[in-house]
Amino acid sequence: MNYEQAKNVALRNGEQVVPTVCGMCGPGGPGGGCGIYAFVKDGRFVRVSGMDESPVNRGGVCAKGHAAPQWVYSPERLTHPLRRVGKKGQGRFEQISWEAAIEHIADTLARQKAKYGAESLAILSPAKRAYSEYLQRFLTVHGSPNYGHSGICVMQRAFAFMYTLGDWPRPDYEQGDLIIYWGRQPIFSGPVARPARAFLSARQRGARIVAIKPSVEPDAGMADIWVPVRPGTDAALALAMLHVVIGENLIDQAFVDTWCYGFKRLKSHVKQYTPEWARQICGVDSGQIVQLARWYATTPRAVIDIGNGLEHAPSASDAIRAIAMLMAVTGHLDRPGTNLFVPAPRAAPRGVALKERYDKDLIDKLVGPEFPSIFQPFLEGPSSAYYRILESVVTEHPYPIRAIIAPGTQPSVSTRGTKTVLAALQKLDFFVTVDVARTAEMNFADVVVPVATSYESGHPYHMAPGWLMATNRVIEPLGEYKSTFQFFLELADAMGYGNDFWGGDIDAAMDDLLEPLDLSMAELMSKPHGIAGKPGPPTYEKYQQTFSRLSPAIGHAPFLPQGKIALYNTTFEAAGFNPLPAWREPPESLTATPELADTYPLILSDYHTSKSFSASWQRNVPHLREIEPEPILHIHPDTATERGIQENDWIRVSSLHGFMKVRARLYHGIRPDTVMVLHGWWQGCKELGLDDYPLADGGANVNVMYSVDQEKAYDPLITAMSSQTLVQVERWEDR
Amino acid sequence: MGQTGMEYLIRFEAERCIQCHGCETACKSWRGLEPGVRYRRVFNIWHGQYPLITSSSLSLSCLHCVEPSCAAACPEGAIFKEPEYGMVHVDEAACSGCGVCVEACGYGVPQITGDGVMRKCDVCIDHEAAGEAIEVPPCVDTCPGTALILERVDRSEKVRHERLIQKLYGETRSV
Known part of the structure; x- marks a missing residue:
């Protein structure tokens, strides 16, 4: 609906309407960047409608967007920072204040930096979120290059394209x-x-x-x-x-x-x-x-x-x-x-990453380069592969990471090699989780930092092609927490990096970053549906300028x-890589390892997007969980029938590396030699009486199924971890 | 009766549906539906067999049939065709929650809610009448492909749409 309609609805219902940006999915994030009207009744966020004026979604909202109030008020939300008092994995915590959490983390990171070097800190990157660049900035000022990019998304395409076209x-x-x-x-x-x-x-x-x-x-x-x-x-x-x-x-x-x-x-x-x-x-x-x-x-x-x-x-x-x-x-x-x-757009806010400070010394400290060091930094700055960071904790090669901060990302379900990840979290010196709700491996954290959803934040601005919009605050925070942005600004300030972090003041940061557009955050907030720009006329055949671009690598x-x-x-x-594209087999496949096919005759892979959830998030939201209540395996009806498997049966899916317990969905639209499952399953949904699933074998976490063999499971240039293996599928029998 | 013989219809156009479930969730959120109660449901439909296979979608809620079988079956007379908009209306006070309508409906529409009353899509008209502003049914408002369209049509057109949906619903259950 449009703003007039939204105001009319709010007026008639005795509500307030807040124009803002949806916060339910990754890319523009937190939030895919759709314009919404959020309705608030008696201080409570009650529902959402799509913003007609937003050029991104033109009034449409998906299932996730409408489920936002249930996500915000979920019993899985955390209201206070926690410090671990029991053993790792045990789940015993004491409540601490926001300030005490910041102080404890700052002290620990400063001590580790003095003892092991700044590079001993890694921050795991979630899918691209609005705060991703702030993580890079924090690491650069601290002196670590170890930004843990997934190694399985977006930058892989970017790298291969940029160095070809x-x-x-x-x-x-x-x-x-x-x-x-x-x-x-x-x-x-x-x-x-x-x-x-x-x-x-x-x-x-x-x-x-x-x-x-x-x-x-x-x-x-x-x-x-x-x-x-x-x-x-x-x-x-x-x-x-x-x-x-x-x-x-x-x-x-x-x-x-x-x-x-x-x-x-x-x-x-x-x-x-x-x-x-x-x-x-x-x-x-x-x-x-x-x-x-x-x-x-x-x-x-x-x-x-x-x-x-x-x-x-x-x-x-x-x-x-x-x-x-x-x-x-x-x-x-x-x-x-x-x-x-x-x-690129002619006018844009100031970049957050401190690209001018990247140098060879920083690059040389990468613990597990996502792209070979000679090609670093790449577009988003220096990066280590997410999984290699965790692996270094176990192998201590080339050196062990000592502290990991995981903001809005869940390593035990987001990356491959869950068993290595859990071993790393058991061994890691210092682990901080930063998220809006309970996370899969929260019980391993030394400090749990709850943060605001974007509906409780009031920042940042959101920039999509042709649209600049303020993320307006819908409700006050529900607990003793602030936003992810504020967490990193305040942590930086506590560590003495305040000069590079606007003195820890998020409002000052917003105004500074918008300054190139001759705009303040207050001015942007005064525009109920942001600023829409008209794209210029298309220009074609820009070959000369495109093919002469300089890379962001050192030199x-x-x-x-x-x-x-x-x-x-x-x-x-x-650089020692193949100058021509070639074929390399996955670690296990029907053609690479035919000898396995007798035992494991089917190919397994997984979906990374679904209509109901953002990655491994939001299984706790009843409206969404009702659409996809349980982890299901897509299997062709002929393949199922051969195995005596019927619709909705619990089944066991086994590979060389692990096994899962999921339900069968007899699915006509899949190759009969292939089965597929959605990744990211771990969380229960209290409102619907659904329990958590085990993180490792016997759960529904597809990451346990794949090889993480250093020689076979990676693309040598762009990391790209394999999500293919061979499996057998059979009816679940309790053993 | 406002426009003689003209009835409300939320038209579904399969060509424009991308199966995002936005309509289903918008309905649940705006109408505050309890878990398990679904006024609108989205289905996948297969056509053909591997490898020559395609799929389409159906977003289904109460069709407010021209001749509603639920009303005919209701032993309490709690379901009736409302004259002004052609809505199939439930008198909640008269409903015993017996569930006969659930069996009678060819589309699985009636939902027996926690308090033992049958509820279903009312094109948000009853909801508006009860004092809660909505403007446009949220399912229609939210649809990114405009696969759902609120219209007023004559009865013959409504019957044509009903037959189309009947066919699609049959296909959701054929495999």
Whole structure:
């Protein structure tokens, strides 16, 4: 509804209406950045409606957005900081004040810094949130490079794209006649936001839509063509498409001649990757591979939108690079209806990260570089892979991390290798959790810092393309806590870093950061639906400037040393990596480890988005939990029937590495050789009488199922931990 | 009767539904529904078989049928077709919670709530009449694809929509 309607509803109901930004999902965060009207009755946040005026969601709100009041008032919320008094894992805490918590953490970090060096502190990054840059800033000032990025999301695509094309080209959904969603979920990742609406409008325009993924979700279900690829084999598919496009000479010769480097070497390299070769690996009919390659190459307005599904395999960088090369050799770049180079906004708030302070000394201290050190810092600053940080606690290699802060992230369910994670948390010197509610591994924390939801904060501003909006405070905090932003500002101030942290004053921070826009936070807050900007007219074929960009790595070498697209990558070659994209098997697969197939005949992978929850959060919210009450495994009915499994049976899913207890969902839209489960299950829902699940074996945490073998489970360039393995599925018998 | 023969309808257009469940949750939140009570439900529908398989969605609430079988079956006479908007109305005082309507409805719509009364979608009209402002039914207001549209239509159009939904609902249960 619009603001007038919202005010009218509030007036008639004796409520207040607060225009703000939704805080329920990750990307713009905390919050996907949808505009909402929040209604408050007698001081209580009661419900939400979508803000028509927001260009992000134009009045739409998803299930998560509407469930916000239940999340805010959940019995799982924490109201006071806690200090552990019992043994780790036991769950015995004493209540302490906010100030005492800050002081205790500051003292401990200062002592550890003096004894072990600043790099002994790591902060685990959640999915990209509005506070992510503040974590980077804190670490930089403290002197540690160990920002624990997931190693499985977004930056993996960014890295492979930037070092191949000099940019991450965005799909022109509005003008494409062929739209290929590849490992992408345009709906659940933000059902009311632009990608979902673009999906619908493209269908209505009559664009041909192709979905490449192992199972059918509502997006693939509404596509014209589903390409049922085996999990983790996208690189093989993309390489075979390159084989067809180049072999059949369906390329844009003029573009290749002018703007691509190393075409001849790519051409001879991809001769080996025939569609028949790819069929055996990725399970897609070779005729379909040929047809898809031809369609893409010969449709002048064709886009590829790749998603997080491609970032979870040892060949993830190769898959993304090969797809970037498909765009390049067919000339589908920065032309109408293709993948576009979208310039950064001319005016933006001041950056929070202190990029000018990054130097080689800092980079050299990375405990487990997410990208090889020579390519650090990357776009978001220096980063260690999330899992490698935890692993270092156990292996003490190259040195042990001594303190971990986990703000809005749950290591035992968010990353692979749960057993290593739990061992690390048992051994770790100092562990601080910072979250709005009880977390999976809270009982291992030395200090538990509860924080405000965005509905209780009053900051920050939210900037989406074409929209700047204040996150207005809906209600006062429900307990003795502040926001995640304030936690880091006040901790920094307590450690003597106040000069770099606005003296610990969040209001001063907001005004300072908005200053380049000639705007104060108070002025922004006075605008009930923020400031909407009009996009400039599109500009095309910005090749020269895009291909000459400098990287953020120390020394600022250009992303593309030849000033051309790197089909043959001399930068990677010089650093000891493969200059051409190749195929690497997952640790276990039907083609890599056929000897396992007798015992474990099915491929397992997992979904990272769902319509109901944000990652491993929000299973405690009744409205959402009613949509997906229990962890279910998608299994084809034929595969289930062979095993005597019926709908909703409890089943045991076992791999070489662990086992899960979940329910069977007989699912017609999945490859019969593959089963899939949603990741992030651990939490119960008190209101619905649902208990927690075990974090390790016998629970529903898919992370226990995968290999974390250092030699096999990672993409060598971009970390990208494997989320594929082989499993057996059988009816659950209590043993 | 305002417009003779014109009835309220929340039209569902399957082509525009992305199965986000926003409507279902908006309804629960705005109407303060207790756990387990669902005025609106979202379903997945399969078409075809692997690998040539597609899917679509259905968002379903009370259709306020032109000839409601729940009203015909109610032993208390607590369910009736309200004349002004064509709504199927429940007289909560007369409802015994016997559940005969649940069996009679072809769509699984009637919900017996904790206090033993049948409740269901009232197009938010009763709710407005009881003094709680809503403006637009939240299911309609929230839908990102405008798959739900509030309309007033004549009875023949309403019957046509009803048949379409009947077909889709049948398909939700076919596999």
